[in-house]
Amino acid sequence: MQKRILDAARKIFLDKGYEKTSMRNIASEINYSPGMIYFHFKDKSEIFHELHKEGFRLLLAQLKILDKIADPFERLKAVGRVFIQFAQDNKDYYNLMFMVEEPAKASTEGGFKIAQEAINHLLELVKECQAEGRFVGMDQDYFSFMLLSSLHGICALFCKDRTTSFQNKSNEDLMKYGYECFVSLLEKG
Numbered sequence: 001m002q003k004r005i006l007d008a009a010r011k012i013f014l015d016k017g018y019e020k021t022s023m024r025n026i027a028s029e030i031n032y033s034p035g036m037i038y039f040h041f042k043d044k045s046e047i048f049h050e051l052h053k054e055g056f057r058l059l060l061a062q063l064k065i066l067d068k069i070a071d072p073f074e075r076l077k078a079v080g081r082v083f084i085q086f087a088q089d090n091k092d093y094y095n096l097m098f099m100v101e102e103p104a105k106a107s108t109e110g111g112f113k114i115a116q117e118a119i120n121h122l123l124e125l126v127k128e129c130q131a132e133g134r135f136v137g138m139d140q141d142y143f144s145f146m147l148l149s150s151l152h153g154i155c156a157l158f159c160k161d162r163t164t165s166f167q168n169k170s171n172e173d174l175m176k177y178g179y180e181c182f183v184s185l186l187e188k189g
Contacts, residue, residue, distance in 0.1 A: 055093035072128035087155035
């Protein structure tokens, strides 16, 4: 039952956005009464947070597999490729995790601890790279923010179909080779 509710909510949040999603239209999507939805979730914010956590759990599981790569810089490059592949394979989750706007009040009440876990994972990886002599003198927070912003930019353009101006390149080529260009800059610096 919860899976059906979450699947319906994912669709509604993506179609209508957070503000226009209601427990009633989630219930309508699966032909249930709103009361049945409230039996499983207290409100739409709780549903949204559960979808958010699902997406981050999936992403983190894929990223943590890379922990076995000994060289931190090689692991960092692999993290970028996995992040981009995640967006390609899980466009709905990616949009919910990073693109669907939730009111500030709702997002600060419970916080997104699992999103912080993903940020901490990146920060630790940058520290390991610095211990190996990479990115010397760079502030870890600013550098991690720049990395995440670059990756997110690539993924957001793909997820929102904003790559059509590059008429001679496929989405996949833009993402793959655009990221490789970014990696080349990291390797030089």
